[in-house]
Amino acid sequence: MKFFIDTANLEQIKEAQALGVLDGVTTNPSLMAKEGITGKNNILKHYVDICKIVDGDVSAEVISTDFESMVKEGEILAELHDQIVVKIPMIKDGVKALKYFSDNQIRTNCTLVFSAGQALLAAKAGATYVSPFIGRLDDISSDGLNLIAEIRHIYDNYAFETQILAASIRHTMHVIDCAKIGADVMTGPLSSIEGLLKHPLTDSGLAKFLADYQKGN
Numbered sequence: 360m361k362f363f364i365d366t367a368n369l370e371q372i373k374e375a376q377a378l379g380v381l382d383g384v385t386t387n388p389s390l391m392a393k394e395g396i397t398g399k400n401n402i403l404k405h406y407v408d409i410c411k412i413v414d415g416d417v418s419a420e421v422i423s424t425d426f427e428s429m430v431k432e433g434e435i436l437a438e439l440h441d442q443i444v445v446k447i448p449m450i451k452d453g454v455k456a457l458k459y460f461s462d463n464q465i466r467t468n469c470t471l472v473f474s475a476g477q478a479l480l481a482a483k484a485g486a487t488y489v490s491p492f493i494g495r496l497d498d499i500s501s502d503g504l505n506l507i508a509e510i511r512h513i514y515d516n517y518a519f520e521t522q523i524l525a526a527s528i529r530h531t532m533h534v535i536d537c538a539k540i541g542a543d544v545m546t547g548p549l550s551s552i553e554g555l556l557k558h559p560l561t562d563s564g565l566a567k568f569l570a571d572y573q574k575g576n
Contacts, residue, residue, distance in 0.1 A: 363546035383415035385546040410440040418468045420446035429456040461485025475509040482521040494527030
């Protein structure tokens with residue numbers, strides 16, 4: 360399973376990269392705004408700055424919602440850096456854009472996916488990644504993990520190469536559950552990744568080892 364961090368915060372990205380397990384980054388306009396990154400030129404520069412930190416894919420989201428504008432904006436994003444993956448919303452014109460980019464060897468991440476049918480359309484159109492938002496489904500008392508399982512089953516049935524990118528990860532157990540089901544990628548906050556480090560028996564065991572060592576010195 361690949362680990363992506365869902366943020367525009369450069370310090371958090373550096374910290375995740377230093378951990379040695381980071382495979383990429385996902386961002387969106389809300390995350391950019393949270394870091395005070397506004398204005399087209401500043402946003403584009405920030406994407407490049409992120410690419411300089413990580414070795415893997417960096418999803419950069421289009422703002423447009425019509426086909427022609429998404430294509431124009433996506434091509435600009437793709438030209439920024441080889442690591443850029445163009446993030447496209449799951450709407451009718453978005454599916455058209457996915458197909459266009461696939462035909463022109465530009466990698467894509469289909470975002471805001473909430474059903475198996477949407478994921479099937481994205482794969483048919485040639486999306487590189489599909490991003491089901493499991494946390495947002497959980498928020499409305501739906502089963503986000505079941506959606507991951509449904510998509511995995513469909514993709515395996517037809518050998519689709521589109522990777523399942525479990526998005527809107529809320530906590531560490533989401534990461535574990537997605538790994539069990541077979542999601543190709545998870546993207547979440549740094550806390551969801553670092554949470555995998557923690558176990559009370561690890562802490563107590565280490566404390567005992569250190570205490571025993573001190574007794575002998």
